[in-house]
């Protein structure tokens with residue numbers, strides 16, 4: 345069966361349908377990872393996005409039960425050059441096609457993904473619709489251009505209830521804005537007593553849990569679409585050690601008075617080089633973001649840049665000059681991608697323990 349991708353600029357890509365039989369719309373983005381499609385598809389930060397994999401063969405090691413980053417993927421669609429029908433891996437339990445059907449995600453294969461990627465690089469991220477060949481191109485272009493896009497992604501993917509993973513170490517409150525399970529896994533690995541809370545938990549509610557440290561997770565959409573979270577973070581700075589990851593990093597920046605801007609086509613892949621300005625070290629990092637902190641907006645804030653992206657010099661890490669609060673735009677939890685920067689979790693763990701010794705002041 346054929347399926348097409350119609351873009352808001354009128355470009356059309358016709359290929360083979362796989363996965364769920366559904367019409368879906370979303371922002372078309374590309375990821376340059378050669379592997380990691382299962383983690384990418386289940387990363388909640390891809391909510392309302394159609395992901396194009398630039399690596400030409402996807403699905404070759406199948407789908408296993410361990411590598412999901414969330415239970416209900418929020419991604420709107422998947423585009424690949426070639427999808428493997430018969431995967432081969434000892435952990436594989438189903439094919440990519442079967443998983444996409446089960447999770448209600450449409451796929452499009454057999455198109456020129458290089459041409460599509462170049463188009464996104466030239467024009468910036470474009471809105472698109474995955475649909476059958478009978479769908480009118482003219483009407484779709486009109487709809488995509490004029491449609492009011494929903495901005496409640498974080499609300500849709502965050503947990504609605506708090507839950508706990510008990511441990512004997514420091515108590516960490518992990519604010520779930522659409523958290524990848526990899527972040528939870530890292531704090532559990534360190535023996536922390538973890539409480540995961542919904543995105544709209546207030547600062548008072550968080551402080552009542554007597555955290556030793558707070559981790560702000562990744563999440564989908566524009567960070568300015570969650571003003572309540574910016575307010576919460578503002579109230580928490582200086583009270584408890586804070587560590588922000590991706591959306592959490594952007595929220596920390598906004599809470600300190602900096603600004604975030606939409607990037608042309610973002611960073612999505614598993615080999616983004618980052619320089620740690622404090623140590624002079626370079627890490628290969630896993631990334632997935634379409635927004636970034638505007639460097640010009642830092643002038644009147646108490647923030648300083650700790651990491652930069654080598655490819656485009658954009659901000660990849662920030663630190664508060666007075667308080668124990670820092671953040672990174674990339675993903676130290678990896679999954680998928682290199683684990684070069686996983687020591688950031690250990691660093692936060694040490695900082696939390698140190699500040700616990702000194703004594704935490706609750707307001």
Ligand SMILES: NC(=O)CC[C@H](N)C(=O)O
Pocket residue numbers: 389561562563564565566567589590591592632633634635636
């Ligand atoms: N992975 C993330 O947390 C992404 C943050 C934000 N949604 C962005 O696209 O920039």
